Amino acid sequence: MEIWLVGDPDDLSAAYVGWLAEQRGISVLGLREDRLGLDWWFGSDRRGGIRVTLAGGRVVPIQRTTGAFVRLNPEPAVSDALSIPEDLKPIYLQERRAGLQFFLDALPFVVINRPSAGRANGSKPFQMAQLVSGGFFVPPWVATNQPAVAEEFLAHYPDAVVKACSGLRSHVRRMDESILERLTRGTAPVLIQQYVDGHEVRIHVSGDRIFATRIDSDALDYRFDTSRVSFAPVDAPGDLADRCRSFAHAQRLLLAGFDFRVDHAGVWWCLEMNPVPTFLPFEAGAGHPLGDTVLDLLAPNRRKEVTESPLAQRFRPARLQQ
Amino acid sequence: MVCLAAAGRQAQLLRPGALALSDVRVDAGSCELSGSPIEAAVFRAVPTASFADGFTDEDAGFSSAEARAVWLHLLSLSSVCAINRGDCDLWFVSSEWPVWRRRLGAAGVPLSRIVVGDHVVDERGYWMQWTGGVGAAPDLLAARCFAATIVLGDRPTRSLWCVGSVLDGPRDGAVMHAGNVLTSHGVALASIDVDVDGRIAAVNTIPSISELMAPTVANVLARYIDGNLAGRRS
Numbered sequence: 001m002e003i004w005l006v007g008d009p010d011d012l013s014a015a016y017v018g019w020l021a022e023q024r025g026i027s028v029l030g031l032r033e034d035r036l037g038l039d040w041w042f043g044s045d046r047r048g049g050i051r052v053t054l055a056g057g058r059v060v061p062i063q064r065t066t067g068a069f070v071r072l073n074p075e076p077a078v079s080d081a082l083s084i085p086e087d088l089k090p091i092y093l094q095e096r097r098a099g100l101q102f103f104l105d106a107l108p109f110v111v112i113n114r115p116s117a118g119r120a121n122g123s124k125p126f127q128m129a130q131l132v133s134g135g136f137f138v139p140p141w142v143a144t145n146q147p148a149v150a151e152e153f154l155a156h157y158p159d160a161v162v163k164a165c166s167g168l169r170s171h172v173r174r175m176d177e178s179i180l181e182r183l184t185r186g187t188a189p190v191l192i193q194q195y196v197d198g199h200e201v202r203i204h205v206s207g208d209r210i211f212a213t214r215i216d217s218d219a220l221d222y223r224f225d226t227s228r229v230s231f232a233p234v235d236a237p238g239d240l241a242d243r244c245r246s247f248a249h250a251q252r253l254l255l256a257g258f259d260f261r262v263d264h265a266g267v268w269w270c271l272e273m274n275p276v277p278t279f280l281p282f283e284a285g286a287g288h289p290l291g292d293t294v295l296d297l298l299a300p301n302r303r304k305e306v307t308e309s310p311l312a313q314r315f316r317p318a319r320l321q322q
Numbered sequence: 323m324v325c326l327a328a329a330g331r332q333a334q335l336l337r338p339g340a341l342a343l344s345d346v347r348v349d350a351g352s353c354e355l356s357g358s359p360i361e362a363a364v365f366r367a368v369p370t371a372s373f374a375d376g377f378t379d380e381d382a383g384f385s386s387a388e389a390r391a392v393w394l395h396l397l398s399l400s401s402v403c404a405i406n407r408g409d410c411d412l413w414f415v416s417s418e419w420p421v422w423r424r425r426l427g428a429a430g431v432p433l434s435r436i437v438v439g440d441h442v443v444d445e446r447g448y449w450m451q452w453t454g455g456v457g458a459a460p461d462l463l464a465a466r467c468f469a470a471t472i473v474l475g476d477r478p479t480r481s482l483w484c485v486g487s488v489l490d491g492p493r494d495g496a497v498m499h500a501g502n503v504l505t506s507h508g509v510a511l512a513s514i515d516v517d518v519d520g521r522i523a524a525v526n527t528i529p530s531i532s533e534l535m536a537p538t539v540a541n542v543l544a545r546y547i548d549g550n551l552a553g554r555r556s
Contacts, residue, residue: 041439051441094453095416098453098469103438105424119414122390122391122394123390125391129350144346146345165392170384189348
């Protein structure tokens with residue numbers, strides 16, 4: 001039995017899943033994106049059958065493979081061995097990425113996740129519309145680059161945050177005069193959203209399983225200010241958990257991360273769903289065995305009942321210091 | 323624009339590079355450009371293009387992504403008659419034909435046979451690049467590194483699908499079948515490539531339109547938009 005780790009060799013989540021697999025005696029094959037065509041390559045024949053070959057000529061017995069865990073780097077490397085001129089590298093990278101996506105879509109086994117799944121995350125406005133259709137409460141928002149529109153929104157919702165409209169990683173900030181001034185100078189649209197006073201919860205969907213983690217932090221955006229942040233397991237309301245599961249599955253995602261803010265009245269406001277969620281901080285901090293549940297999906301014949309995360313066991317002293 | 327003006331509709335031309343700095347307001351159900359509601363939009367730019375002229379190199383990528391995110395939503399609003407409807411599966415990829423191949427295949431549309439990557443040198447056909455364009459089959463190393471796709475057989479013929487019918491090119495059963503699938507996904511304008519066996523080789527929802535066909539296409543689109551907007555008010 002074998003699983004594959006596809007894409008970025010330096011991704012920590014992939015490395016962790018690989019380590020867990022080895023603990024269970026499952027063989028792990030790394031297929032690096034930047035080594036496609038050099039260390040490994042694939043072919044799809046007339047009937048759509050996929051064959052993977054390693055440098056040296058060994059054909060990977062695909063029937064032994066039960067799953068692939070995918071993490072693609074937003075800025076993948078280009079091997080010097082190919083001597084591709086600088087000006088052609090962007091085209092090469094796009095071609096290679098598209099080819100890899102075709103490959104991942106064509107694989108006849110579990111892939112977590114296929115890059116073609118959960119694409120709505122590239123546009124927060126678009127995804128929020130989907131989330132509303134999926135039955136989630138989403139805080140009121142507007143996307144604009146016009147100061148007058150921003151001021152009008154603030155008149156209704158004085159406590160607001162500003163964030164990126166796209167899926168690119170960026171700081172969430174309080175809406176203030178400096179943002180209005182930036183809009184006045186002329187800039188691309190930003191997403192302004194009502195701030196929900198309360199605490200943050202991340203819900204991970206892993207197959208059919210749900211893991212909710214409460215995040216307490218003084219910071220507005222705990223992802224960037226980790227000095228005083230703590231994670232703790234929490235129960236998500238049953239109907240909300242069902243909604244998360246249904247939404248993720250409808251998007252063809254086996255692993256997904258939903259971000260919520262829970263207000264003081266107990267309303268769970270959904271901010272977004274991440275189709276490539278990092279789960280290590282939540283596993284280490286809250287003890288959820290997320291990596292093991294992912295591995296259960298990738299290698300169903302080697303399932304293991306894990307109640308506490310091995311990562312959390314190692315990091316617990318650090319957690320207690322927070 | 324000329325055809326819409328003839329129908330008494332105001333239209334505005336926006337270059338793709340100007341989108342990031344255009345005054346826009348979008349929320350869950352409505353959108354405005356420079357303070358006026360957008361009722362219809364004909365979007366004729368590759369979604370992965372740069373939408374951020376005037377920004378520094380450092381900021382252009384991010385600003386472009388922000389505009390891209392906003393316009394995807396804007397084109398998906400039911401209040402906007404969009405050509406074509408915003409589609410998140412197509413919006414963030416450099417190559418749309420694999421997406422359409424998957425969708426058309428699922429709908430039972432016959433598809434051209436392809437081989438990919440390691441198999442290409444054994445086959446006769448043309449290289450259909452993921453990022454667009456066609457070429458001669460690459461050598462083995464390039465085929466492996468690019469995961470190149472060879473479409474078997476001769477180059478296809480192109481049909482122009484516009485608002486539910488073929489305006490130019492073959493009208494085979496597979497083309498009509500594919501066109502109807504496109505329509506169900508909110509696509510009013512696209513090219514459909516069909517091979518000699520009547521199988522669909524590719525779809526392009528930002529098709530190039532010849533000077534000869536441009537007036538016809540513009541008229542059809544303007545009538546469609548005008549009818550759609552008139553229908554809302556009646």
